[in-house]
Amino acid sequence: MKKKITFMWLLLSMLVLSGCGSSRPVETTEPTSENSNIVVGFSQLGAESDWRSANTESMKDAFSEAAGYTLVFKDGQQKQTNQITAIRTFIQQDVDYIVLAPVTESGWESVMEEAKEAGIPIILVDRLVDVSDKSLYQCWVGSDFELEGKKVCEWLHQYTLQNDIAAEDLHIVDLQGTLGSTAQLGRSRGLNEAAIEHGWDIVALRDADFTQEKGREVMTSLLRTYDNINVVYCENDNEAIGAIKAIEAAGLVPGKDIANGEIMVLSFDGINEEALEYAREGKIACIGECNPLHGPRVEAMIQALERGETPEKYNYVEEHIFSALPDVASITVDGVEYAVTEPVMKEKE
Ligand code: GYE
Helix, strand or coil, rough: CCCCCCCCHHHHCCCCCCCCCCCCCCCHHHHHHHHHCCCEEEEEEECCCCCHHHHHHHHHHHCCCCEEEEEEEECCCCCCHHHHHHHHHHHHHHEEEEEECCCCCCCCHHHHHHHHCCCCCCCEEEECCCCCCCCCCCCEEEHHHHHHHHHHHHHHHHHHHHHHHHHHHHHEEEEECCCCCCCHHHHHHHHHHHHHHHHHEEEEEECCHHHHHHHHHHHHHHHHCCCCEEEEEEEHHHHHHHHHHHHHHCCCCCCHHHCCCEEEEEEECCCCHHHHHHHHHCCEEEECCCCCCCHHHHHHHHHHCCCCCCCEEEEECCCECCCCCCCCEEEEEECCEEEEECCCCCCCC
């Protein structure tokens, strides 16, 4: 039951309703073929990282006018209240689909019910929402964040075995992503489980909000507080870049030689050229890839819905693991082997 209400049409009717157009005649002709685009409201959570910028670009490319879409894009600036307002605006505009990249998992129930009552399907991208009624969203595409965490930790475990580093000699700090986001929850869980399994020392966990500035700030303060940190697990590349700046500013060296006082940096994403360069230099020891190019995937889901099909509910993307260090050639997690590859940005799909 597609509405195909055009965006222009909708703006004109809003002008009439709000009275702004009352002094002028308002064109109220029926939509023509050129304005029969599918209208997609996309609530992006923010612009905190390079991953996010690549994701936004991928979505904008996929939902172009040329492809038959009108994209209404709203940047939530990392605030859930902004995203809720955006969704309410989309409902008022009677868009055909709402795509939501939620900042955190909780607190979406009521606004998603409003969309359901209005008959507007919601598609989730990247992170998930924690709602008991899963019919509030049609489907989701994103990464298995816990698996990403497990992969990076397994790399670290193998590295310590290769280099005779005792588990109890690892003193790790976790620069967490935005607390309560699916990416943070999964990656933090991956580390926590590996630490329990291997007996690693987790010195501290701190929120660094997936940004470079927070990464730098938090790492600076951790280095002042603790003198035994030898591994920093950064939950994205922007935090890692910030952490490296903090390590160097403190007169320390980011690198693999933790037995001789270097601090090993681990990270996620693999989309930021600066971070990939650091990985090639060994300043970042290992990056768990996180693929942001979801635009064509979400577009394919909308096309399936348009054809009356039911897309798979949960869609995980395949991801690699990067390291320039020769120590670990491959890792095995949950029975699956992953080759450790050169830190080179993967081709856009
Ligand atoms: O890793 C980080 C971004 O949710 C997968 O959010 C995403 C994460 C990504 O800010 O860079």
